[in-house]
Amino acid sequence: VDALLxxxxxxxxxxxxxxxxxxxxxxxxxxxxxxxxxxxxxxAMYPSLNTAQCLERLSGFLLSPDISxxxxxGPKALLKAIKLIMYNNRMRFGNVLVKRISxxxxxxxxxxxxxxxxxxxxxxxxxxxxxxxxxxxxxxxxNDGFGIWLYDPDPLLMIAI
Amino acid sequence: LKAFQVCLNNSGLLWTFSxxxxxxxxxxxxxxxxxxxxxxxxxxKPLALHLYLPPHSCHAPGVLSGLIFGNVxxxxxxxxAAADIKKELKLFFHCLLDHGYQPQKINPLxxxxxxxxxxxxxxxxxxxxxxxxxxxxxxxxxxxxNQGTPWRRFPA
Numbered sequence: 001v002d003a004l005l006x007x008x009x010x011x012x013x014x015x016x017x018x019x020x021x022x023x024x025x026x027x028x029x030x031x032x033x034x035x036x037x038x039x040x041x042x043x044a045m046y047p048s049l050n051t052a053q054c055l056e057r058l059s060g061f062l063l064s065p066d067i068s069x070x071x072x073x074g075p076k077a078l079l080k081a082i083k084l085i086m087y088n089n090r091m092r093f094g095n096v097l098v099k100r101i102s103x104x105x106x107x108x109x110x111x112x113x114x115x116x117x118x119x120x121x122x123x124x125x126x127x128x129x130x131x132x133x134x135x136x137x138x139x140x141x142x143n144d145g146f147g148i149w150l151y152d153p154d155p156l157l158m159i160a161i
Numbered sequence: 162l163k164a165f166q167v168c169l170n171n172s173g174l175l176w177t178f179s180x181x182x183x184x185x186x187x188x189x190x191x192x193x194x195x196x197x198x199x200x201x202x203x204x205x206k207p208l209a210l211h212l213y214l215p216p217h218s219c220h221a222p223g224v225l226s227g228l229i230f231g232n233v234x235x236x237x238x239x240x241x242a243a244a245d246i247k248k249e250l251k252l253f254f255h256c257l258l259d260h261g262y263q264p265q266k267i268n269p270l271x272x273x274x275x276x277x278x279x280x281x282x283x284x285x286x287x288x289x290x291x292x293x294x295x296x297x298x299x300x301x302x303x304x305x306x307n308q309g310t311p312w313r314r315f316p317a
Binding site: 020022026027029030031032033036037040041042043048049050053054119122123130134144146148 | 168169175180182183190198238
């Protein structure tokens with residue numbers, strides 16, 4: 001599951017591999033005068049991730065013919081495997097056995113990939129329109145994001161910054 | 162900015178945002194706007210312990226070479242300014258000394274690693290010292306501190 005999803009995740013528009021890639025991108029960039037930097041991150045990502053919402057979003061994305069053809073994946077089998085992983089986590093605390101009913105178990109190998117894709121699908125639809133008009137550059141990896149914001153070139157604002 | 166934040170917070174997760182600024186910390190990088198460019202240097206938390214394998218560890222000897230070559234390359238790749246590269250190399254060197262490594266053992270490895278990092282094409286940038294030039298005399302040890310010229314031309 002992880003290997004298949006990684007093919008898709010690494011191809012997403014805002015995917016950031018590592019610091020060296022970020023520096024490479026920034027070195028090639030010349031900023032306008034009204035640029036400023038910002039970072040953003042998620043509060044408690046893995047436990048907060050709604051399992052049903054995540055599966056619904058992944059289904060809508062992976063079942064589209066374009067995606068399955070582009071990456072050569074069988075979406076139905078993959079989704080079945082993802083569902084199996086997400087709904088069957090058991091943990092033992094001493095002699096108590098508990099079943100996870102919400103969120104993604106951080107320790108499972110596809111957890112970062114699932115979380116990455118969950119965010120990336122949303123970004124594709126809703127965040128990309130902000131680029132490049134108000135956000136010059138935006139990259140995100142799982143729960144960490146970095147961006148270059150183009151603020152209103154109001155002279156008073158520029159003095160404040 | 163508000164619209165962007167609201168939009169991201171509608172993704173099903175709660176996002177927090179830093180204030181807009183000319184300088185930000187992101188992962189292991191300190192990013193700063195200087196003129197029309199973003200310059201980078203390495204960032205570590207103030208309480209970072211910089212723990213490395215001790216010299217008496219039973220790991221294979223190649224692990225030490227790998228550690229030094231990897232970190233030196235990383236420093237060269239991620240720092241924009243030559244002064245930052247020098248600062249980070251010194252810090253790394255002294256961290257290893259603090260862990261008990263002997264200067265005569267790690268000095269040659271550092272020199273080889275610096276040669277390797279400056280001669281090979283760097284990800285995300287070119288040689289910060291100029292083509293074919295590698296920094297020399299980092300003040301990393303007594304035998305390297307009085308070399309006269311701070312630069313030497315790498316042989317073609």
